[in-house]
Amino acid sequence: MKQLYDVLIVGGGVVGSAIAREMSRYSLKIGVLEKNLDVCCETSGRNSGVVHGGFAYDTGSLKAKLCLEGNKIMGRLASELDFAFxxxxxxxxxxxxxxxxxxxxxxxxxxxxxxxxxxxxxxxxxxxxxxxxxxxxxxxxxxxxIVDPFHYTIALAENACANGVDYFFDHEVTDIKRDEEGHYVITASRKEFHTRWVVNSAGLGCGKISELLGLKGYKIxxxxxxxxxxxxxxxxxxxxxxxxxxxxxxxxxxxxxxxxxxxxxxxxxxxxxxxxxxxxxxxxxxxxxxxxxxxxxxxxxxxxxxxxxxxxxxxxDENGTIQDFKIEIQDEIAPCAINLIGIESPGLTAAVPIARYAISLMAEREKLTENPSFNPIRKGIDRFAELSMEEQNSKILENPDYGEVICRCEKVTKAEILQAIHNPLGVDTMTGIKYRTRSMMGRCQGGYCQMRIAQLLEEELGKKESQIQYSRKGSFMFYGKVRQEVE
The missing domain is CATH 3.30.9.10 (D-Amino Acid Oxidase, subunit A, domain 2)
Structure with a gap:
């Protein structure tokens, strides 16, 4: 029997994950289709990490309105979701x-x-x-x-996941059609997903997904x-x-x-x-x-x-003039499809207000029931290097893995690496560990710790060395052993 989602979100970056998190406040079956192996592989993790003030955008624009809203709530979000701001x-x-x-x-x-x-x-x-x-x-x-864009995006995604949202990585959307019941059938990674609603939050791919929805003419x-x-x-x-x-x-x-x-x-x-x-x-x-x-x-x-x-x-537009955010539902062409176009800067700052705006369009078309079990709180991985000496000693007594430093530059311990390897989203790339712990982000850029982290991925997840990927699909780090043991 096919599984029917209430909402499938195409794109799991900071805006897609914010939409997933905010939608999980309601009693909805939600999934996220992300073409990459993690939530920070494109624009969401490749920016300045600035929380903008809202003064740089045309008065009356969505960019100005949603940026200002995002700026005002960022402190509370950081407290709820445990990311650096x-x-x-x-x-x-x-x-x-x-x-x-x-x-x-x-x-x-x-x-x-x-x-x-x-x-x-x-x-x-x-x-x-x-x-x-x-x-x-x-x-x-x-x-x-300023904000840590990796931790912010990951925090939104992990909180969404904890509130019941399904994440599907390595699932690039290649086709969208409607069935006889009016539901959307989305093909991703050679699988079919069925949903009542679809959200186009594909970032750099928003034009392609918009075309698949029949919403044509957007130049990205x-x-x-x-x-x-x-x-x-x-x-x-x-x-x-x-x-x-x-x-x-x-x-x-x-x-x-x-x-x-x-x-x-x-x-x-x-x-x-x-x-x-x-x-x-x-x-x-x-x-x-x-x-x-x-x-x-x-x-x-x-x-x-x-x-x-x-x-x-x-x-x-046709003259090359940069346009405002577009967040729309065109009922006559693609009913029950929320289309987000041109979500660039200040998208990081405005991510949660963008999500709430998108949900408000959905709420105009159907009644949303609050999820009584929604929990807005997410706890991240404790940074051992930022703890007091007393707290560090307590951690080591509790778990000796805190006493083994894997990344010397950033002083990241084995306990932190292991928590990252077993992250709630199931991400198992090298950069997945990097973005969650800051290992490999110091002066030597992984020269000391990278091979040890790869070994821990092998041991903890039962992987062969030839299965370890750095970041993107196909970015395999090893093709075998340099030396083979002879029995």
Whole structure:
């Protein structure tokens, strides 16, 4: 007998997982179809991790409204879901009269959007906020902040899972049709899934899924941004994100502190139609460093520990103009289908309000009954390195695996690695462990701990070495043993 879901969500990134979590507040059978092997493989895990203030978007737009709502509730979400969030503030730095005019317009737009805490600061106050910055004045946004995008997305997904949502990884949607009962039949990974409702939260794939739903005509382009990650020793020099004065469509190359002490430089913004290539050229790294050094002259190659890139899905009109978020139901073409198009920045900040907006459209069409057993609380993996000495000793007495450090750079213990390996979502990739524990994220980038973690995956999950994948499907790390034991 076929299983009928009430809702199937296509895409398990931060927005898809927020929708899953918020929908699990109701008595619904929910599933998530994710083409990757984890929830952080694309845009949700490849960004600056900034919680935006809501001043940078057109007044009256969904981007402005939902960003501001997301900013206001981020502290409560962090408390409920146990992820790192710091409301550290942000500055937009200027030097010229033209810069001042732009910042004054930004202040007015922010006020119109409902942002009440913005202020213009002079050079003296700017250097009190960020001593190492170059600039004559700035707009200061005290309500802006930073978040760990990996832990945030994972927390939403794990809480959804704990509240009954089924996650299906390595399930790329290839076909959507309707059966004689009017239900959707979704083909993913050569399997058929049946559902009353479908949600298109596919991010970079939103155009494709929209087409499969019969909702045609949306043009999605990719904006690829490259980043450099700097060593933690640079962290004390940057107490908050520093941005240049923005242009009409681009916030500019900036420097961002992180919740774990590193500094991120970038991004640039290059248009691309290749949504799977994440390489970073040396020329782009040089450009990022040179541009950002005008703002913050503390960038040195000796502090580079890694680079990465991310791609934003931008919905544009026939003239190439970037459009607002589109969150819709077109009843006459695709009834019971919630279509999300162009969910780019500030999608990380706005993820939960986006989810609630989408659910409100569903609630206009059918009565939703609250789930009496819904639990909003999720507990993450304790970071041993962040505990007091007394707490660390207690942990070791309770579980000796806390006394064995696997990742020296980030001081991640065997106990933490094991918790990550047995995570609620069943993710078993190397980056799955990395994103949950910060192992392999330090100065040596896994040079010391990576092989030990791979061995633990083999031992704990009964895998062969040739089955261990790094991140994406097919990213096998080993093809066999270098030496074979002879009996």
């Amino acid at each position: 710091d409301r550290c503030g942000k500055v937009l730095v200027g030097n010229t009269p033209e810069d001042m005019e732009t910042l004054e317009r930004t202040m007015k737009q922010g006020a119109a959007n409902g942002v009440t805490t913005l202020e213009l600061v002079d050079k003296k106050r700017l250097h009190e906020l960020v001593p190492a910055v170059n600039g004559e004045f700035a707009m200061y946004s005290p309500d802006s902040g 382009i990719g904006s690829k941004g490259d980043y450099i990650i700097l060593d933690k020793r640079t962290g004390p020099l940057l107490p908050m994100p520093v941005y240049p004065v923005p242009s009409n469509t681009y916030m500019g190359i900036h420097v961002t502190n992180t919740t774990h002490g590193n500094v991120i430089v970038g991004p640039n913004a290059d248009l691309t139609d290749n949504f799977t290539y994440y390489g970073v050229s040396s020329e782009n790294m040089d450009y990022l460093a040179e541009s950002a050094s005008d703002l913050w002259p503390c960038i040195h190659k000796s502090d580079y520990i890694r680079n990465y890139s991310g791609i934003l899905p931008k919905w544009v």
